[in-house]
Amino acid sequence: MKFNKIINYLLVIIGAVVAIYAQADEKQDTTILILGLFCLMLGVYRISRSIPSKSEEEHHEN
16 A cells, blocks of 8 residues: 555656656657656546545445
8 A cells, every 4th residue: 555655656756757857858859748747647646546535425424
């Protein structure tokens, strides 16, 4: 469980750094930018998957 959390946050950080790096160049490399955004979105998706929705919480409380 803890290992998955570390991977998720690393994906977000690496994706953000790569996306910023691809934007910083005078000539943008689209492939690197897309890969960075993919890593970023994958990390955010994996993190958000572990957060329960409000409607599920309210349903379990009743």
